[in-house]
Amino acid sequence: MTDMWEKEAPDAQKTLSRVIQYSISEEEARLLDKHLSYVLEQNKRINLTSIENRERAMILHIEDSLVALPEIMRSPQGRMADLGSGGGFPGIPLAIVTKRETTLVEATKKKAALLSVFIQENSLQDRICVEAVRIEELARRQRGQYAVVTARALAPLPVLLELATPLLCMGGALVAYKAGQVEEEAKVANKLKNMLGMEFVGKRELVLSDGMTKREIMVYQKFAEAERDLPRRNGQAQHRPLI
Secondary structure, three states, X not given: XXXXXXXXXXXXXXXXXXXXXXXXXXXXXXXXXXXXXXXXXXOOOOOOOOOOOHHHHHHHHHHHHHOOXXXXXXXXXXXXXXXXXXXXXXXXXXXXXXXXXXXXXXXXXXXXXXXXHHHHHOOOOOOXXXXXXXXXXXXXXXXXXXXXXXXXXXXXXXXXXXXXXOOEEEEEEEEEEEOOOOHHHHHHHHHHOOOOOEEEEEEEXXXXXXXXOEEEEEEEEEOOOOOOOOOOOOOHHHHOOOO
């Protein structure tokens, strides 16, 4: 297996560099490629992704995970939490490239177990860990311990603000990956942000290398503690919005 990888690594590195449009090392390319292969293989047993074509998966998982690198790099130094990680996107690619200590939060036990296996098999446990709990439960145990919180295709912005703020340290950033138009979500989030101690920093619109897939990277920063006690009970952020 090692010999096969050594033969394939340069091509994988070239392909990944072209697709994600960032300069990455051979080791980073190897890990990104192995993670994608692992997800696609495990997807035959448990639903991790609806994307089965490898080239599409490179764009819609690896490239999409790394498009927020500029925002992550500008965020304060410290631990990162990826909410609702699923197959490990964007958390694992971001951890591989940025070297940040990263917690993958995935409440579905089977998915969390698969993430743990990949991390152990690739000796990434010094950098990446998995929490198989609800986001609210993690916030109760690790309040204010994260400098960055990421979320991709998880929930509307108002929900993400509520879930992220108790996890973030002061000055920490929520980096949310959104698809398409988010004006209505942003309007509601704008009404909540002061209550939640979060301020809007900015957004960046982009199109992935397929020329079709649009993304908006939304960034909020914690400037104060929330005006109400958070986190609320499990599921209330989604099912009983604050406004």
